[in-house]
Amino acid sequence: MALLINDPDNHQLIERDLKYAFWQNHAIVDAAVGTIVEYGTTDRDKNKESYAELWHRWIYEDYYRTYMLPLEKYGIKIHHDDVALAWDRMVKKNYVHKTAQFFSVGWPVAFWRQEAQTDKDFEWFEFKYPGWYAEFGDYWRWYEKLSHKGETSILFNQDVGYAYPHRCWSCMVPCLIREDFCCDEVDGKMYTYCSEICRWTHKVAFSAEYEGRPTPAMGRFSGRREWEECYDGWDVADAIADLGFVRSDGKTLVPQPHLHFEDSKMWTLDDVRGHKLGSPLKAFRALTPEQREVAVTEYRKGFKINPCN
């Protein structure tokens, strides 16, 4: 690192890399690890640090203050505002909670089991994240209600009020903070992003030229990055079978919306069949520019979960 920094000619690219790497790490790692830490446990001891508290220690105090900040004395520009933005996404915009919600909506096509949250969890979340219950309480009650075999899975259940999200072409996590959703054209094609920095990452940081300098070795963000596109138009049961997420009896799903093991409670392919998956990006690209503008405005308004009785 010291060798690289000593040549000012490298600074432009180091700054670019630090910026997009910080944001990608935040968008991807906080989504996955945050969900596991906060929702994959039954330990609701209030003295236990929340993921936001851990983040402050690990990312803010450690990664940012002891690694990124000292680089400034070598003349490297550090994007302090990006760190503040990521922190806001964690504590003000409920990034981790929205990711856990999304993961649970998609339970039939995941390779894990996610259990409903209970009153004990609600109390802990509200203690650690004031206002949590107002936004997520009803959702998790719905999740429990619809976790029983024979119900219409939450992914396709119209009563809940959940609106399936677009996916970010850059970090590949869905665009869950609706107000930050954006789109742009790259090489003549329309893409959707979870945030302005993810848009910049694809369009600017990973282009073949960066601020007038050829950067041919950058990745191309190409291929089938949007998962939904792989199964666009498929029945969800066929998609699950194609993924190989079926037990050796040929019908019981590997994923289940609960942690029970009794056969009578296990969802099978027949319990989810009859619903089609769709690619949000494909649908978005089919819109006219005027329709797209309306769709973006609507998307940014978000959705409201219906009360669960």
Ligand SMILES: [Zn+2]
């Ligand atoms: Zn993103």
